[in-house]
Amino acid sequence: MKIAVYPGSFDPITNGHLDVIERAAKLFEKVIVAVIHNPEKNPYFNFKERIAMIKAAVPHCKNVEIDSFDGLLVDYVRTKKARSIVRGLRAVSDFDYEFQMALTNRKMASEIETVFLMTDYKYSYLSSSFVKQIARRGGDISGLVPPAVAKRLMKAKGAK
Numbered sequence: 402m403k404i405a406v407y408p409g410s411f412d413p414i415t416n417g418h419l420d421v422i423e424r425a426a427k428l429f430e431k432v433i434v435a436v437i438h439n440p441e442k443n444p445y446f447n448f449k450e451r452i453a454m455i456k457a458a459v460p461h462c463k464n465v466e467i468d469s470f471d472g473l474l475v476d477y478v479r480t481k482k483a484r485s486i487v488r489g490l491r492a493v494s495d496f497d498y499e500f501q502m503a504l505t506n507r508k509m510a511s512e513i514e515t516v517f518l519m520t521d522y523k524y525s526y527l528s529s530s531f532v533k534q535i536a537r538r539g540g541d542i543s544g545l546v547p548p549a550v551a552k553r554l555m556k557a558k559g560a561k
């Protein structure tokens with residue numbers, strides 16, 4: 402089976418991430434969206450909340466699973482018997498970091514290939530951090546994130 406892992410912080414998932422997930426789901430038999438368990442990065446949402454928001458966004462993608470991991474990405478990919486890592490590309494600004502990560506992962510695990518998918522241009526400016534900033538300042542985030550995320554961000558704002 403052709404399995405791909407799409408790793409990320411997803412803090413929170415945006416429509417840009419969702420666009421990449423939907424594209425990957427058409428290319429691979431199974432896509433595992435893997436949330437990095439990174440408490441040291443001080444995420445806005447804990448990993449359980451991030452997973453719940455992804456789950457709520459992908460019921461239409463039958464071949465997509467959601468999981469979390471810590472430690473080395475290539476070790477996790479191997480345990481899942483996957484051969485591909487999916488990453489999304491927005492603009493040239495993503496390239497340096499993604500290039501470095503892909504080549505480092507290839508050095509550690511030459512059998513695993515990183516596949517880059519380009520998002521729809523309408524999401525090319527979108528990032529989790531922008532969405533959080535807009536929500537914090539009371540801006541309209543519908544259309545930028547799945548409905549469950551918009552609801553959760555509005556709730557978080559109301560609690561402050």
Ligand code: ADP
Nearest residue numbers: 408409410411417418488489490491520524527
């Ligand atoms: P990380 O901390 O691993 O970069 P992110 O959740 O920020 O985690 O991003 C995960 C992946 O999704 C990265 O490859 C990133 O470039 C990609 N990505 C993030 N936002 C978008 C978007 N709007 N369109 C396409 N890809 C995106």
